[in-house]
Amino acid sequence: MVKAIRVYEYGGPEVLKWEDVELGEPKSGEIKVKIKAAGINYLDIYLRKGIVGDNTPAVPYTPGLECAGVVIAVGPEVTSCKVGDMVAYASYPVCTYAEEQILPADRVVPIPPSIDPIVAAAVIFKGLTTHGLVRKCFKVGPGHTILYHAAAGGVGSLACQWANALGATVIGTVSTKEKAVQAKEDGCHHVIIYKEENFVDRVMEITSGIGVDVVYDSIGKDTFEGSIACLKLHGTLAVFGMASGEHEPLRFQKVAEKGIYYTAPSVLLYTKKPSDLLEASKELFSNIEKGVIRVRVNHKYPLSQAAQAHSDMESQKTKEAVAVVQMDGLAVRVTTKRWAGMGEATRQVSVTVGGNGWAGMADSGGGIRCKRWPRTISVASKTRNGCIDIDFLTVGSLRICDSLDTKHMNMTN
Template identity: 45%
Template sequence: MPTTARVARIHEYGPPEVLRFEDIVVGEPGDDEALIRNTVIGLNFVDVYYRRGTLPVPAFPAIIGDEAAGVVEAVGKNVKNVSVGDRVVYGDTAFGAYATARLHPADRLVRIPAGVSDDQAASAFLKGLTARYLLKEVLELRPGDTVLYHAAAGGVGQIFVQWAKALGLKVIGTVSSDAKVKVARHAGCDHVINYSSEDFVAEALAFTAGDGVAAVFDSVGADTFRGSLAVLRPRGTLVQFGKASGFPEPLDPFELAPRALYLTWPILPHYTSTAEDLAVAAADLFDAIATGILKVDPSNLYPFSQLIEAHHDLEERRTTGAAVLRVTAADLP
């Protein structure tokens, strides 16, 4: 039986106000699909990129949003990995999460284990998988290494810092305001720098007695790129994985040679491309949550109906930690 869902769609690129609430009919799941009733929808800065056209959507109108937790309402005939009534979470580039209900490929769904709430799953799935591949798969880091993480008070940043400390790393965190310094310290940073008012290069080099750091994890982009290279120790690695402040300026690879530096721009889909890889990564994340290594309860909660306000807060960097949209009875069509 068809399901009516309330969705937030964009018909053009632009400010948060281009998001329009509309009711649509969701069909029966295909052979390899599941129908999900979303309970909590994750908010990520990449949603802003798609909304304003920094990254393109396949076609208009588009339902953006990559991450949500919910309940399986129906499954296609070939689906074996999830069943009706299961709590599940997903986070990928299939779009469509800004909805009260939607169809989703079943092999990209992960069951939420007991002991992990829908709030935690929706706020931490994409961010936690991102922190995991940055720490555990992009390069080899050893206990005692010092790393620098930009935007340490953000959703990915707080998870990254907690997990890095559990792995025995020293973490320098940078933030964009004095208000976020306390948040980054609470997450576990050994040293916090407000790069809006302090020279993070000088501060990081001073903290490491001039040695530099083993790696920099940079999602800020243009504002920090050159400084990120400058604080690396010989044979250090700059892991660029975002561009919140714009594209970094072009780099001549020869500039890496004097200190034999490495530069990479990894993206999550290449680390969770198979159902098996996704399951392993998700199990590791959920175990870290369940055992208390990671504290991931969202710090910014909005009803789905306040999506536009949430996008303003996200874009203007008024949020710290994870932000989610809860689907309430008032949000249903």
Template identity: 55%
Template sequence: MKVKAIRVHKIGGPEVLTWEEVEIGEPSEGEIRIKNKAIGVNYVDIYYRTGLHQEPLPFVPGKEAVGVVSAVGPGVTGIEVGDVVGYADTPMGTYTEEQIIPATLAIPIPPSVDHITAASVLLKGMTTYVLVKQAFKIQAGHTVLVHAAAGGVGSLLCQWANALGATVIGTVSTQEKAIQAAEDGCHHVIIYTEEDFVAQVAEITSRKGVHVVYDAVGKDTFKGSMECLMPRGCMISYGQCSGRPDPVPVSDLASKSLILGRPGMRHYTATRDELLHAAGEVFAGVAAGVLRVRVNHVYPLHEAARAHADLEARRTSGSVVLLPAMPAADS
């Protein structure tokens, strides 16, 4: 059968995202086919489109989606046609109307969570879970610095860190995003386009520094982030939207006994049990009101190029979602 999808035939800007027909077959042993209802957009999708991360051409981008099971392959148990499931990080290829995935990667979506919310929080939420409970375990009394505090992961990071009892410092680019970051649990918000965030963090912490920095910006903030850490602090780099950070000699960490980490969600959700536990933590946070999902931008799937352009230009905040079928406008 043929479905419509976004494909990348060459590395480049948003314009290389083309809307075309692709062939999709029946699920094989241990696989299911999903009719996507909502697709999450993540900055990592841009990394693949621009060649920062490698994927053989041509490819369908996307690492997060929620949909309804439309077919079940031989040997699959516990999943039926009509079930609502999500999938995140792997396999690549969610920018499509339908996709086939291994059944072991399907995550049941609670009935209380709608398709768009689930597609907005699954990958970002599990990433946040890894950041605050695995890569560095935030405890009450910690002081944390979150860059891009109004972004998809940043927003959830601020909320979860606040709920765990941390003092949260967030950096953003505009006053509008500063308001959102404060609403999401930032006790101190720094507009880095107007202020030196290193100097501001020093002032806020009385020059003690922070226990951990969560940095998804990369090159533009990395060096300053290291300066913000207290002795025995932890630098968690989980993205590089401004480019790869310059290399850091290991010996540079010794002056303050710092720890540097670059965690990837897939290594913390490698088994079925780990995957379902991480997703369960996220959905429990949503149900308890600890995590408020901000779906601030929704585009038709065929306008993925516009979504990418807006995300790269930092015109977005919160989550960005693509819909294969947009709801009809109110008359």
């Protein structure tokens, strides 16, 4: 049995249930992966609501389109990876909000050793989406001017950096001044706070009335007409999301006025062939390694709190990459001169942990106490040769800040 998020009915974040599931062994062409982290995308929310048409999974199902983890078993005839490989997944079937999962071997890609698995999990689907937008659907290059809605979002942050590196002039729309600062850092030459000014007027002002070569629109209904108005003659409108709802049908006259091109790019179609998936992921990871793209995972949640992560994303409390992560074990050894030579005994020790993220400690009943840190944790445990071992389950960085005797205490992991 492993733990996973399950959905039994379409609806709000409350339909995400944390429970035990049976997981078999990989069959031909499959691998079993111990998932280190799973990314969260707006598409996960659309699927949870049941509003993605034929692509909506039938209930019950385990959500999640992207993850990173280590291969722990391979099925017959699998030669593309082996036990111990660190891999990333971004595809259908949805299934990644789980401690372990069976995945199709031809839909995973290797993660370079230099890239943190949590970063890989948070970026793989968004990064492949970005690759499709700027390298496939409309090949961005020097001399192009692009408009990107939601420039501070998960895909937006990547797309603006990538488009800037490709030589384009980047215009981004955001909702707040805080997000405007981030968009500037991510390569936007011009940032429009759409709640304070009309984005169409500003785009036409910036482009001297010409318009932009391409609009990348994941908002849908609220921005659709304005996006068309921002296009230059023969410009391209790439609609790849519907955060505000589905837009009105595109009328022939609207297309004919400027001879525009309309497309609905899909990362799943651009990476349908395993060779295309591998090529796109290599370019993505290479750009991360070279610093062309910076990935900020600003929000991390324990996997069991996926419902809270969805709620925060929908209420726009999050920006950039969001990940739900597993609690990996970390043994902390506390050594003190006070206990040296005293033999085996049970003693009480208090330790304060600090850092970024969550910490949990296995209790005597085998359960997990999970708290945001900094926390002071008291534990009674046996000491041997002046040492006491404490097992933590931790996400993020763990820092030992204090103990019974800081003057003589040495702590290692």
